[in-house]
Amino acid sequence: EGVTIDLTRVERLPDSLGDVIDRFLKKIQVQRQDFNGRVLTIRGSDVAMLAMLLDTTDAELVAQLKR
Amino acid sequence: EGVTIDLTRVERLPDSLGDVIDRFLKKIQVQRQDFNGRVLTIRGSDVAMLAMLLDTTDAELVAQLKR
Numbered sequence: 001e002g003v004t005i006d007l008t009r010v011e012r013l014p015d016s017l018g019d020v021i022d023r024f025l026k027k028i029q030v031q032r033q034d035f036n037g038r039v040l041t042i043r044g045s046d047v048a049m050l051a052m053l054l055d056t057t058d059a060e061l062v063a064q065l066k067r
Numbered sequence: 068e069g070v071t072i073d074l075t076r077v078e079r080l081p082d083s084l085g086d087v088i089d090r091f092l093k094k095i096q097v098q099r100q101d102f103n104g105r106v107l108t109i110r111g112s113d114v115a116m117l118a119m120l121l122d123t124t125d126a127e128l129v130a131q132l133k134r
């Protein structure tokens with residue numbers, strides 16, 4: 001199940017966390033050429049991947065980022 | 068590598084072929100709630116799946132459907 005991320009919430013995260021997420025999202029934005037800048041909906045498999053990179057749970061990550 | 072399908076070309080295919088493709092695309096349209104009705108871009112993995120269902124090649128299928 002994908003999640004719709006509020007990109008302004010990502011900007012307000014502490015640097016170490018925000019940087020990893022930012023790089024991950026930018027890669028997707030570039031592949032899509034999607035620069036709306038307010039929201040980005042990513043795949044359920046991406047949420048799992050990101051949670052693993054950040055050593056957290058899917059649920060915790062979604063709570064911090066979703067619109 | 069995904070393909071952008073021209074939905075009007077799908078309508079003009081012979082029934083046996085068009086029906087299989089139509090059902091496949093409708094399933095994706097419903098999951099997305101994307102009813103723009105003119106184009107639908109699907110995943111590279113979907114093209115491979117559809118070609119297998121129709122016993123044709125990726126290249127042949129893309130040639131028949133892309134915008």
Ligand SMILES: Nc1nc2c(ncn2[C@@H]2O[C@@H]3COP(=O)(O)O[C@H]4[C@@H](O)[C@H](n5cnc6c(=O)[nH]c(N)nc65)O[C@@H]4COP(=O)(O)O[C@H]3[C@H]2O)c(=O)[nH]1
Nearest residue numbers: 004034035036039040041042098099100101102107108109
């Ligand atoms: N640019 C962008 N906007 C986002 C994103 N996530 C959510 N939105 C916004 O929230 C609505 C729902 O997006 P969705 O779940 O991706 O659901 C979308 C999506 O599945 C599909 N869709 C719309 N436009 C495109 C497109 O250009 N390409 C593709 N592949 N799908 C699209 O149709 C559904 C409805 O679209 P809308 O009525 O436009 O309404 C969209 C859009 O206004 C995102 O990652 N990027």
Ligand SMILES: Nc1nc2c(ncn2[C@@H]2O[C@@H]3COP(=O)(O)O[C@H]4[C@@H](O)[C@H](n5cnc6c(=O)[nH]c(N)nc65)O[C@@H]4COP(=O)(O)O[C@H]3[C@H]2O)c(=O)[nH]1
Nearest residue numbers: 001002003032041042043044045095098099108109110113
């Ligand atoms: N522009 C763009 N956006 C992407 C892409 N991949 C994922 N998304 C965004 O991330 C959401 C969740 O994707 P999902 O977990 O794979 O969950 C997806 C997936 O399971 C299925 N689905 C939608 N479109 C396709 C498709 O073209 N092919 C396949 N095989 N499944 C699809 O429906 C679910 C909901 O789809 P959406 O409402 O569209 O919601 C999608 C869409 O907003 C992509 O390559 N490009």
Ligand SMILES: Nc1nc2c(ncn2[C@@H]2O[C@@H]3COP(=O)(O)O[C@H]4[C@@H](O)[C@H](n5cnc6c(=O)[nH]c(N)nc65)O[C@@H]4COP(=O)(O)O[C@H]3[C@H]2O)c(=O)[nH]1
Nearest residue numbers: 031032033034035040041042071101102103106107108109
């Ligand atoms: N998840 C999600 N992603 C979104 C949404 N709106 C835009 N995007 C992403 O942003 C790219 C540019 O969208 P666009 O300027 O509306 O311009 C789009 C749109 O006008 C049209 N288009 C192509 N395929 C589709 C499709 O499957 N559905 C829809 N509704 N439009 C499509 O062609 C252009 C290029 O489409 P793409 O290659 O798909 O590339 C899209 C897609 O990756 C959204 O609501 N949800």
Ligand SMILES: Nc1nc2c(ncn2[C@@H]2O[C@@H]3COP(=O)(O)O[C@H]4[C@@H](O)[C@H](n5cnc6c(=O)[nH]c(N)nc65)O[C@@H]4COP(=O)(O)O[C@H]3[C@H]2O)c(=O)[nH]1
Nearest residue numbers: 028031032041042043046068069070099108109110111112
């Ligand atoms: N992990 C991940 N990768 C992403 C995401 N968004 C884009 N990509 C990668 O970037 C390629 C191009 O994305 P696109 O321009 O949106 O072009 C996409 C988009 O227009 C459409 N599409 C695929 N899946 C979905 C989906 O779940 N929802 C919507 N709305 N469109 C989708 O099919 C086109 C081709 O898809 P692919 O062959 O898979 O090729 C995708 C995929 O490899 C994402 O959220 N997560």
